[in-house]
Amino acid sequence: MTTTPQTRPGGTLTTAEAMVRAEGVRKNFGRLEVLKGIDLTVTSGQVCCLLGPSGSGKSTFLRCINHLEKIDGGRLTVSGVPVGYRQRDGRLHELREREVAEHRRSIGMVFQRFNLFPHLTALENVTEAPVRVARRQRAQVREEAMELLDRVGLADRAHHHPAQLSGGQQQRVAIARALAMKPRLMLFDEPTSALDPELVGDVLDVMRSLAEDGMTMVVVTHEIGFAREVADTAVFMDDGIVVEAGSPRDVLTRPQHKRTRAFLSKVL
Amino acid sequence: MTTASVTAGTSRADAPPPDEPRIVPVRHWGRWIAALVALLAVGGLIGSLARNANLHWDIVGDYLFEGLIFDGLATTLWLTAAAMALGLVLGTLLAVLRLSHNPVLYGLSTLFVWVFRGTPLLVQIIFWGYAAALYKKVLIGIPFTHITFISGDTNSLLTPSVAALLALGLNEAAYASEIVRAGIQSVDAGQTEAAHSLGMRPALTMRRIVLPQAMRVIIPPMGNETINMLKMTALVSVIAAHDLMSNIQDVYAQNYQVIPMLVVASIWYLSLVSLLSLPQAWLERRYGRGQSAGGTSPLARLFSAGVLPRKAANAQAGPSKTVKDPA
Ligand SMILES: Nc1ncnc2c1ncn2[C@@H]1O[C@H](COP(=O)(O)OP(=O)(O)OP(=O)(O)O)[C@@H](O)[C@H]1O
Numbered sequence: 001m002t003t004t005p006q007t008r009p010g011g012t013l014t015t016a017e018a019m020v021r022a023e024g025v026r027k028n029f030g031r032l033e034v035l036k037g038i039d040l041t042v043t044s045g046q047v048c049c050l051l052g053p054s055g056s057g058k059s060t061f062l063r064c065i066n067h068l069e070k071i072d073g074g075r076l077t078v079s080g081v082p083v084g085y086r087q088r089d090g091r092l093h094e095l096r097e098r099e100v101a102e103h104r105r106s107i108g109m110v111f112q113r114f115n116l117f118p119h120l121t122a123l124e125n126v127t128e129a130p131v132r133v134a135r136r137q138r139a140q141v142r143e144e145a146m147e148l149l150d151r152v153g154l155a156d157r158a159h160h161h162p163a164q165l166s167g168g169q170q171q172r173v174a175i176a177r178a179l180a181m182k183p184r185l186m187l188f189d190e191p192t193s194a195l196d197p198e199l200v201g202d203v204l205d206v207m208r209s210l211a212e213d214g215m216t217m218v219v220v221t222h223e224i225g226f227a228r229e230v231a232d233t234a235v236f237m238d239d240g241i242v243v244e245a246g247s248p249r250d251v252l253t254r255p256q257h258k259r260t261r262a263f264l265s266k267v268l
Numbered sequence: 269m270t271t272a273s274v275t276a277g278t279s280r281a282d283a284p285p286p287d288e289p290r291i292v293p294v295r296h297w298g299r300w301i302a303a304l305v306a307l308l309a310v311g312g313l314i315g316s317l318a319r320n321a322n323l324h325w326d327i328v329g330d331y332l333f334e335g336l337i338f339d340g341l342a343t344t345l346w347l348t349a350a351a352m353a354l355g356l357v358l359g360t361l362l363a364v365l366r367l368s369h370n371p372v373l374y375g376l377s378t379l380f381v382w383v384f385r386g387t388p389l390l391v392q393i394i395f396w397g398y399a400a401a402l403y404k405k406v407l408i409g410i411p412f413t414h415i416t417f418i419s420g421d422t423n424s425l426l427t428p429s430v431a432a433l434l435a436l437g438l439n440e441a442a443y444a445s446e447i448v449r450a451g452i453q454s455v456d457a458g459q460t461e462a463a464h465s466l467g468m469r470p471a472l473t474m475r476r477i478v479l480p481q482a483m484r485v486i487i488p489p490m491g492n493e494t495i496n497m498l499k500m501t502a503l504v505s506v507i508a509a510h511d512l513m514s515n516i517q518d519v520y521a522q523n524y525q526v527i528p529m530l531v532v533a534s535i536w537y538l539s540l541v542s543l544l545s546l547p548q549a550w551l552e553r554r555y556g557r558g559q560s561a562g563g564t565s566p567l568a569r570l571f572s573a574g575v576l577p578r579k580a581a582n583a584q585a586g587p588s589k590t591v592k593d594p595a
Pocket residue numbers: 029032034052053054055056057058059060061
């Protein structure tokens with residue numbers, strides 16, 4: 001594990017280590033090879049933006065990180081622990097569902113289609129996992145949940161059901177729900193692509209403030225402006241491989257690769 | 269005209285201009301005639317039934333609140349409730365097994381549904397009633413060991429009531445499992461993924477996230493199943509399980525008043541079925557919470573449909589009203 005001093009946009013200097021490390025990660029769906037050997041490191045406290053054309057495997061890779069998909073080859077670790085396996089006697093033992101669930105608690109995920117629980121209110125969406133999974137005191141969880149909802153600007157909507165909220169509001173509740181488990185890592189899969197343009201800003205603001213607080217984030221996004229401004233590394237994926245990775249300034253402004261240039265010329 | 273309407277427009281904005289034609293709605297004469305004919309026909313039928321001496325309304329009146337009939341009614345009710353409970357619990361289990369990745373569990377669940385849906389309920393009831401002819405003694409334990417949990421004479425364990433409950437409950441489980449499975453599959457896969465990403469285990473996800481949402485799809489057909497079950501309990505009269513129908517048959521076997529006794533039975537079955545529709549409507553509302561149109565009562569829907577004044581509708585159906593604070 002390499003330890004390098006890291007400067008955050010917020011200006012704080014932290015000692016950083018690899019939060020996510022992927023080495024030659026492969027994944028197939030049947031005969032379709034979706035990930036063909038992904039190499040990627042996300043340092044603790046950093047924001048990594050994944051970009052790439054549709055079908056390049058961005059979502060699949062993100063889902064592999066919290067074991068919603070099982071990898072078929074390579075090595076993938078979160079905080080040095082292999083995802084979905086336990087290393088013992090030089091072998092990787094597959095984890096039980098229970099143990100995988102334990103693992104996922106420290107990884108928050110935000111989905112393109114929000115996936116809020118429609119039968120629960122915004123507040124109940126946020127309190128569900130801390131109460132049922134982490135088995136914490138309900139009163140204290142509620143208090144924290146209200147603070148989180150306040151942070152995403154939705155304290156006044158706490159008792160609304162998802163159907164009574166706009167897309168942007170739902171996505172901010174979804175972020176609060178993920179944060180309630182106090183994750184070390186947050187994964188975002190195109191969090192703004194299902195939103196009307198005027199609602200995108202509120203969600204990006206919340207994500208920006210998370211980044212400023214030093215949350216480690218992997219963000220699949222088509223928001224080039226956000227990537228340029230907030231990301232520490234930008235990664236361009238195409239056809240199941242990482243084509244180009246580096247500082248957003250390099251990758252987004254002076255792309256080395258033809259494929260990156262072609263993609264950027266389309267989205268900008 | 270133009271200058272006049274400009275000056276008048278500010279004071280009487282809502283009143284139609286005097287020269288606007290009056291709207292005359294279409295008169296549906298055909299509908300009125302059809303309704304009248306239908307009413308006459310039904311009225312005539314009811315009148316002739318009421319005056320028919322063979323119907324013996326006096327006997328109907330005598331037996332409607334008779335003790336034996338009430339006993340049968342009580343049996344029918346608990347049998348319905350118990351069979352539905354057994355069916356729902358076992359059916360949910362079967363549905364989960366059927367959706368599991370374990371091929372053996374999947375196979376067993378499929379086999380169960382195949383057998384119990386594929387044979388007539390009447391056959392199953394008689395089968396359980398005469399199970400003693402198949403096995404004289406019942407031994408429930410671990411196969412190939414000497415460990416037993418229940419043992420005894422089949423006839424004393426499988427009383428007609430127990431046989432009836434087993435027959436109805438197991439049959440219901442087969443149907444309920446299909447309904448529950450359809451309900452579970454109707455819930456978006458994203459819900460399970462979101463729950464898993466929060467660290468929820470499969471069983472907790474099923475119980476807290478998937479099943480409550482599946483209820484919306486499960487409850488309407490299960491309501492129908494319950495109503496059906498209430499009527500199907502009449503079939504267990506073939507093994508003399510002392511339900512309403514058994515007792516009705518006992519009575520007319522003695523007094524030969526078949527038709528009046530069947531009227532008594534019909535009156536009770538009809539009343540119970542009507543009563544059962546009330547909790548079904550309530551449950552549908554309860555599990556419709558959070559969905560756009562589902563969370564309002566029929567009264568509130570009447571308001572919002574504009575049948576009753578709007579102001580009252582807001583007080584009735586405001587979102588903050590339907591949302592209850594859990595703590
Ligand atoms: N469960 C699945 N079964 C089969 N194929 C799948 C599955 N999930 C994804 N794929 C395929 O894998 C490929 C990569 O999909 P993925 O969703 O990772 O792409 P993406 O980069 O996120 O694209 P987008 O920008 O459209 O979201 C696609 O060709 C897709 O059809």
